[in-house]
Amino acid sequence: MTNLLEFDNIHYAYPNCPASLFSVTFSIKKGARVALVGPNGAGKTTLMLMCNGVLEPSQGRVLLDGEPLKYDNRSLREVRKKVGMVFQNSDTQLFAPTVYQDVAFGPHNLGMEPDEIKKVVTRALLEVGLAGYEKRPPHQLSGGEKKRAAIAGTLAMDPEILVFDEPTSSLDPAGAADLMELLDELNAKGATIIISTHDVELAYLWADQIILLNKGTVLHMGTPEEVFTDPALVTSSNLRMPAVLELYTELVSRQMVKKTESPKSVLQLVSSLEQNFKKPEAERILGTITVCDVDATGTEEIKAWIAYHPGLRCGAMGTRAKNLAERESIALDFTYGVIDKGILRALVGENSVLLTPASMVPHVFLRVETYCRESGNRIAVVSMNTKTESPAPGAMTNRGPTE
Structure with missing residues (x-):
């Protein structure tokens, strides 16, 4: 993977204030999931605001696709097509009378034609699970819905990089889990995701790369395992071990x-x-995981399939799958950590069906295959939809439901 975004010896100080960043240098590769982790005051938000030119370094360079950022208005418009920012407080991004107008603001400023604007707004709202909210005033939305509306406004610009400042702040646990699943789905479609957070549990489980910050400087860069298995490093950053x-x-x-x-x-x-x-292999009866691509399977087919297989555990991941379950009154046993929960149920002999959008189907198969390879267990992965191909040859895969 090539470096998509680079920070080269960055220094920054707000007017009449001590320096906020000192000699910050790191790079982010295309398709990565990166967490800037540190306590309050570490410099995370300041660094995030440099990703798309909201702030200009006092010293050093920010490079996008190998080219240093320029800070004239025309250059910044081009940068913000590629780098979308979602702020911690969604109210700072939502200002129009309706959700549609808010999401359409960026495309309108780019000079898109009305028909094209309608197309990109519709697509963005569908991706974040707010289809049908076009005429709603933003101030009537819940905290999670406001966050999704802000994300839709960013997605309408079709950026390569999505930057989130404390994405789960002010959300309850279920809302936070839903939002992180949305980020996983966007990443699976090719977006590079950068978040800032002081939540070590979230960063450890979600990120590919951790950039550990404290007092305006980078303490360490590496995988979550490298960062969080070093007690001295965690303590020095005023954080705790997951x-x-x-x-x-x-x-x-x-x-x-x-x-x-x-x-x-x-x-x-x-x-x-x-x-x-561990029990002897002969005594182990493992359950099956069925994957249902909700984008390729009719609603009535899904309901009939579930009715024909009573006793299944049912999980949904991704906004469209969860909305379908709610709309059709499909009872869900798990709505976050869905793949792992399906595997855990299989280990005690229970069968599960996982409802998921098309973009996350390969991720399900790959996650189960990786677990099977590492653990030696062989859990059967079944596709409800015959058009879905398994990219995970190491797991036991079948076609059609398990009787």
């Missing part, structure tokens, strides 16, 4: 599990424990 990693460390110290690759989820921690208490 709970699942802290528990794993304690279990290793008591010789209750063998020290292997650090777990990032409850599923991986359970897998480590299972190595000590």
Whole structure:
């Protein structure tokens, strides 16, 4: 992967204030999921505002596609087509009388024709799960809906890079999980995602790359495992170790599990424990995971399939899948961490069906295959829709429902 965005020896100080950033240097590759992590006052928001030229460094350069940013109005318009920013407080981005007008603001400023504007606004609202909200006043939306409307306004510009400042702030746990699933879906479609957060649990589980900041400087750059398994590094950044990693460390110290690759989820921690208490293969009855592509399967077909297979656990990931479940009164057993929960149910012999948009189907198969390869378990992955092809040859895959 090539470097898409680079920060070269960045310094910055707000007027009449001490310096906020010192000698910040790092790069972000195309398609990455990056978390800027640090306590309040670490310089995260200042750095985020430099991604699309809202702030200009006092010293150093920001490069996009290898070219230094220029700060004249014409150049910044081009930059903001490629780099979309979603602020922590969605109210700062929502100012028009209706959701449609808010989302259409950027395309209108780009000089798009009305028909093209309608097309991109409709697409953006569909992607974030706000189809039908076009005439709603933004001030009547919930906190999560406001966040999605702000994201839709950014998506309407079709950027390559999406930048989120504290994306889950002010959201309840369910809303935060929904939003992170949306970011996963956008990333699966090719967007490079950058978030700032002080939530170590979120960063550890979600990101590919962690940039650890404190007092305006970069303490460390690396994978989540490299950053969060170093107690001294975590302490020096005024943060704490993720709970699942802290528990794993304690279990290793008591010789209750063998020290292997650090777990990032409850599923991986359970897998480590299972190595000590694993039943003989002949005694293990594993359940099946069925994948339903809601973009390629009719609603009546989905409902009939579920009715024909009573006793299934049902999960939904992605906005369109969850909206379908709510609209059709399909009871959901899990709505976040859906793939891992399906695997956990399979390990105790239960079958699950996972409703998902087309863009996330390969991710489901790949996640199950990766788990099977690492654990030695063989969980059957079934496609409800015969048009869906499995990209995960290492897992047990079938066509059609399990009887």
